[in-house]
Amino acid sequence: MKNRVVVTGLGVVAPNGVGLQDFTNSIKNGKSGISFHPKLKELKFSCQIGGVPNISEEKIKEYFSDLQLKNFNSDNILYGVIAGMDALKDAGIQPAAKDNEPLWNFGVIFGSGNSSVEKFRESFYKIDDGSVRRLGSTSVAQTMASSVAAYLGGMIGAGNRVTGNASACATGTEAIVMGYDHIASGKATQMLCGSSNDGGPYVWGGFDAMRILPHRYNENPTAASKPMSEDASGFVPGCGAGALVLESLESAHQRGATIYAEILGGNVNSGGQRGEGSMTAPNSIAVQRCITESLNQAGIEASEIDYINGHLTATTKDALEIQNWSEALGRKGTDFPYINSLKGMTGHCLAASGSIEAVSTILQLKEGFVFPNINCETVHPEIEKLVAVERIPKKIIKTDIQTAIKASFGFGDVNACFIFRRKIKL
Structure with missing residues (x-):
């Protein structure tokens, strides 16, 4: 066990x-x-x-x-x-x-x-x-x-x-x-x-x-x-x-420690730089497998995800990432979870990005908010086809997030993902 x-x-x-x-x-x-x-x-x-x-x-x-x-x-x-x-x-x-x-x-x-x-x-x-x-x-x-x-x-x-x-x-x-x-x-x-x-x-x-x-x-x-x-x-x-x-x-x-959240599970994989994957581009099949295997390891359904902390770097690959999230979770429109990207405020901190963004994820769980996607005045049209704009908040939203998923995708066609839950069930 x-x-x-x-x-x-x-x-x-x-x-x-x-x-x-x-x-x-x-x-x-x-x-x-x-x-x-x-x-x-x-x-x-x-x-x-x-x-x-x-x-x-x-x-x-x-x-x-x-x-x-x-x-x-x-x-x-x-x-x-x-x-x-x-x-x-x-x-x-x-x-x-x-x-x-x-x-x-x-x-x-x-x-x-x-x-x-x-x-x-x-x-x-x-x-x-x-x-x-x-x-x-x-x-x-x-x-x-x-x-x-x-x-x-x-x-x-x-x-x-x-x-x-x-x-x-x-x-x-x-x-x-x-x-x-x-x-x-x-x-x-x-x-x-x-x-x-x-x-x-x-x-x-x-x-x-x-x-x-x-x-x-x-x-x-x-x-x-x-x-x-x-x-x-x-x-x-x-x-x-x-x-x-x-x-x-x-x-x-x-x-008697303070507990911020529980990690329910996670997964790491690679697209092998095959198919559409390369040194600098993701293999979408591998990305989706990383997300779905994280759900399997966590023992939860995709419908339980309240919030996504995306990789989302402000490049042409953002729309593809959203498509991968939508297909892996089987959710779109108003059913799509809240999603944001810290990189609007920090830039892309490269190898540090995943851990800094994980901290931001836990803080949102703990304090019940979703931080704003600054500089996203007009959502990319390909993303808007998949996600209702209210799920991409431009101002802070106070909301009770229970379950969050965080993923990062790196050069070399490598992927990592894990799932946090706020309330600890004994």
């Missing part, structure tokens, strides 16, 4: 809010975190805007010692550590003391889209200058693929599985499914799951070269990201981190 798995802690570092309170206020009020970046203009980017979290030096010193900050140069780790440690604190879990044994039943699965690009760049320059001995003792720890998970594992004293995953834009959602499976199978009691991604020209340059970023909004950045909109012209790049503490229901009850 599987262990039941619940969410007991949340942490978030997003372009429109660092910390749960700021982030919650932002999504309720439709506040965008997208801004103009002069460096992108200087480097002759077509798209000169992006979503970057605002973190002060004082804030950084709340999480890192002076010794840890020596030769430190990784926004990827910075974002992940802040989100992860905030989630741990929110769950009421104390790290293991340095002279104690590790927390044997606590693990970390924290994914990343890249490995500290700025630290790599710094290393390249030093090596090319013949200054390899000046790299410092932490260059490997900051640039290895599992760096965020390793930092968090050490700061917490996690003694169970500590690893990082990487599945492009599906990374964060996949990490949550992996953590759920680990607890459900009895291999751990508590897992910190999430993902992070740094930003800036060296991360975003490839997308600009692909010409899939909007370039007409450099003087009006907050209006640029338009998921599901008729005039959507590409995704705005972003960065940040999201984190969730997952825990067995039995452990949460024993601790």
